[in-house]
Amino acid sequence: MIQTGIAIIGSGFGGIGMAIRLQQAGFNDLVLLEKESDVGGCWRDNTYPGAACDVPSHLYSFSFEPKFDWSRKFAPQREIHGYIRHCAEKYGLLPKIRFNTEVTGARFDEARALWIISTAGGETIEARTLISACGQLNRPAYPRLKGLESFRGETFHSARWNHQVNLKGKRVAVVGTGASAIQFVPELVKEVSALTLFQRSAPYVIPKPDRGYTRVEQALYARLPRLQELSRTGMYWQHESRALAFGPLKQLMKVFEYDFHRHLNASVKDTTLRQKLTPDYPLGCKRILISNEYYEALAKPNVEVVNDGIDAVTETGIRTKDGREHPVDAIIFGTGFQATDFLAPMKISGRGGQDLNAAWKDGAEAYLGISVNGFPNLFILYGPNTNLGHNSILFMLESQFDYIGQCLKAMSVRNLATMEVKGTVQGKYNRWVQDQIKRTVWEDGCTSWYKNAAGKNTNNWPGFTLVYKQRTHSLNLGDYELVGEGQVKRVA
Numbered sequence: 001m002i003q004t005g006i007a008i009i010g011s012g013f014g015g016i017g018m019a020i021r022l023q024q025a026g027f028n029d030l031v032l033l034e035k036e037s038d039v040g041g042c043w044r045d046n047t048y049p050g051a052a053c054d055v056p057s058h059l060y061s062f063s064f065e066p067k068f069d070w071s072r073k074f075a076p077q078r079e080i081h082g083y084i085r086h087c088a089e090k091y092g093l094l095p096k097i098r099f100n101t102e103v104t105g106a107r108f109d110e111a112r113a114l115w116i117i118s119t120a121g122g123e124t125i126e127a128r129t130l131i132s133a134c135g136q137l138n139r140p141a142y143p144r145l146k147g148l149e150s151f152r153g154e155t156f157h158s159a160r161w162n163h164q165v166n167l168k169g170k171r172v173a174v175v176g177t178g179a180s181a182i183q184f185v186p187e188l189v190k191e192v193s194a195l196t197l198f199q200r201s202a203p204y205v206i207p208k209p210d211r212g213y214t215r216v217e218q219a220l221y222a223r224l225p226r227l228q229e230l231s232r233t234g235m236y237w238q239h240e241s242r243a244l245a246f247g248p249l250k251q252l253m254k255v256f257e258y259d260f261h262r263h264l265n266a267s268v269k270d271t272t273l274r275q276k277l278t279p280d281y282p283l284g285c286k287r288i289l290i291s292n293e294y295y296e297a298l299a300k301p302n303v304e305v306v307n308d309g310i311d312a313v314t315e316t317g318i319r320t321k322d323g324r325e326h327p328v329d330a331i332i333f334g335t336g337f338q339a340t341d342f343l344a345p346m347k348i349s350g351r352g353g354q355d356l357n358a359a360w361k362d363g364a365e366a367y368l369g370i371s372v373n374g375f376p377n378l379f380i381l382y383g384p385n386t387n388l389g390h391n392s393i394l395f396m397l398e399s400q401f402d403y404i405g406q407c408l409k410a411m412s413v414r415n416l417a418t419m420e421v422k423g424t425v426q427g428k429y430n431r432w433v434q435d436q437i438k439r440t441v442w443e444d445g446c447t448s449w450y451k452n453a454a455g456k457n458t459n460n461w462p463g464f465t466l467v468y469k470q471r472t473h474s475l476n477l478g479d480y481e482l483v484g485e486g487q488v489k490r491v492a
Helices: 013-024 077-090 181-189 215-223 225-240 250-267 271-276 294-298 393-413 423-437 465-472
Strands: 002-009 030-033 103-109 114-119 124-132 154-157 171-175 194-198 303-306 310-313 317-320 325-327 330-333 347-349 378-380 416-421 480-484
Touching: 002 013, 013 030, 013 077, 013 393, 030 124, 124 393, 171 181, 181 194, 181 294, 194 317, 215 225, 250 294, 294 303, 393 416, 393 465, 416 423
Parallel strands: 002 030, 002 124, 103 347, 124 378, 154 330, 171 194, 171 330, 194 303
Antiparallel strands: 103 114, 114 124, 310 317, 317 325, 416 480
């Protein structure tokens, strides 16, 4: 039996950043529960060739822990993973992380006002506060393909890349054209004999303004930190302004549409291929991708783009709905993540035994993406409707760190046993969120990983990050039902 004041599930950017900020605020009785043997979250897991960030590195790092020697404007996976590890080491978190500890469930004990956490290894952890830092992009999504079990070759997901498989000179099928695929496809093309890309819908891909930082620039940033602050601020406002194009001023998307067509036309000369690579939905409705190599890679003679739907996987390849057989030696899935299944597959039971999955049967929702009615002392990082399409998620995370810190401070100062967001507050907030989403480009007629099966957008924040920061800046205790230590009846 392990007892702690605060239990944090996950050790990616969310878990590590939250733990650092809590320690700085004087909350040292905490433990991080990590199912793998290292920190890093999705930046530990996604080791596919070409893996890198699509947010500038100066923005994709904590404001309280700047890194001055980023190698590139858009950092590669290994460097980002190293940065997260550096943060965990510098702030003394490693002794507080229980590695190889997968949380299977948690239930709230109302009589004791504690979360009882269960692990795959049979351990039990008791915590006054439970913080989920699992993120939205941690469980790979696999397509259901008829006959997949009969395939004789290798198969794996890009988020679980099998580096033991030698693909040199092989015929490789890639299923999916999302943010990961556009990074690893150009790398694969260099070594495989043939690559067949099975595309359900073409993404919008615009140029990536990437370059390496020189040693002189790195030295200047280290010697004059204010320079990097100015760089970070400039990048922030450049990205923040794009929120207008996703919402009230959709006509601004014409600028990105021009970039897309210019990039595609310059990279792909074949008109038939260009037609295949031109999306049939409004720009911004799905995630806009950035790459300087993707279209050039697809124009190579050893690459074929297939738009016909997959009928079945055979022993030696993939058969499309037009009856054509595509022989391949390996299949790689670039099919994204189960992004709308927040906290799954963990079973979370709140007050009265209420199951979180049941509470979210019509789509996940939480007050500020953080607190859920019926689940006292539970806080979620990168929760429902806090994902971004235009700026750095770390800005959102840091706002959440501050807000949760205020909650825990209030509980400590007021000697509270529990705090639970009121149902009326959560309902009003989420009606506002969904009303704002209706005015965005995400509702312009396409399906995406932003939405659940019923078509509800449970992932994205519909506006400026500054609005979110303002809404999370000050805790309003009136939004919560508060129970003092020793109280039996809840009071408002």
